[in-house]
Amino acid sequence: MHAPRSEPTTPSAPRPRRPGAREDDPAPLSATEVEVFAMLLQGHPAVAAAHAVGVTLAAVAWATTNLRSRYGTGSTADALARARDDGLLRPRG
Numbered sequence: 458m459h460a461p462r463s464e465p466t467t468p469s470a471p472r473p474r475r476p477g478a479r480e481d482d483p484a485p486l487s488a489t490e491v492e493v494f495a496m497l498l499q500g501h502p503a504v505a506a507a508h509a510v511g512v513t514l515a516a517v518a519w520a521t522t523n524l525r526s527r528y529g530t531g532s533t534a535d536a537l538a539r540a541r542d543d544g545l546l547r548p549r550g
Contacts, residue, residue: 485545486545492509493507493520494520494546497521498537498538503518524537
């Protein structure tokens with residue numbers, strides 16, 4: 458059994474926005490996510506995308522899970538198509 462906290466907890470500070478993030482996008486994609494998702498859209502398997510971009514397969518799986526959650530879909534292909542249509546997969550410059 459845990460003792461109750463004597464001090465009230467304070468909400469954590471908001472995370473800083475990534476450079477180039479759109480103001481209306483609460484969770485912009487990183488440059489790495491954009492690269493991985495672009496490869497997946499081109500039909501490359503997740504393992505190949507992970508290797509080419511230099512991340513683990515687990516990182517690709519986590520990113521695709523987050524993207525599916527963002528769009529409320531169980532399909533990675535649907536989430537990728539929606540992200541593309543929303544302009545989220547354009548490289549930031």
